[in-house]
Amino acid sequence: MMITKISKTFRWEMAHRLPFHDGGCRNIHGHSYAVTIELTGETNSHGMVLDYFDLGAIVEPIIKEIDHSFLCDNSDFEIKTFLLQTGLKAVFVDFPTTAENLAAWFYDRLSDALMPMKHLHKLRVVVSETERTTAEVEGELRLLPQATISMEHQSHMLE
Numbered sequence: 001m002m003i004t005k006i007s008k009t010f011r012w013e014m015a016h017r018l019p020f021h022d023g024g025c026r027n028i029h030g031h032s033y034a035v036t037i038e039l040t041g042e043t044n045s046h047g048m049v050l051d052y053f054d055l056g057a058i059v060e061p062i063i064k065e066i067d068h069s070f071l072c073d074n075s076d077f078e079i080k081t082f083l084l085q086t087g088l089k090a091v092f093v094d095f096p097t098t099a100e101n102l103a104a105w106f107y108d109r110l111s112d113a114l115m116p117m118k119h120l121h122k123l124r125v126v127v128s129e130t131e132r133t134t135a136e137v138e139g140e141l142r143l144l145p146q147a148t149i150s151m152e153h154q155s156h157m158l159e
């Protein structure tokens with residue numbers, strides 16, 4: 001069976017800070033972010049792993065949500081209070097806003113939407129904050145055949 005990969009890159013502007021950081025990242029600052037979504041799978045009868053338009057329809061609402069916002073770690077009380085008081089655009093998350101965690105956040109949200117598409121095998125998410133840095137998360141979207149078999153065994157055992 002032949003496996004094919006496709007990818008699409010999305011860009012947005014966002015502010016954040018890392019309160020634990022000893023250097024410049026402690027300060028409020030922004031990045032011109034990019035995220036590349038890579039999908040591995042089988043092509044359908046139209047010769048597509050997934051229509052780029054359909055991939056955009058899944059990813060763009062997330063980009064819209066975070067574009068020109070402050071990505072705020074809920075434990076960063078001072079900044080959270082300020083953002084809530086001023087009503088400035090913000091997205092609140094329960095993790096330090098590193099590129100690594102942001103990649104995992106994208107992965108979780110996208111895998112929920114992509115999991116039902118049975119011909120997709122793998123999802124890889126690459127986030128870059130700067131031209132020279134990337135952080136990536138990768139995982140299997142489809143249950144392996146062995147896992148399906150063991151689930152069947154379990155349901156037999158329950159009967």
Ligand SMILES: [Zn+2]
Pocket residue numbers: 016017025029030031129
């Ligand atoms: Zn930063």
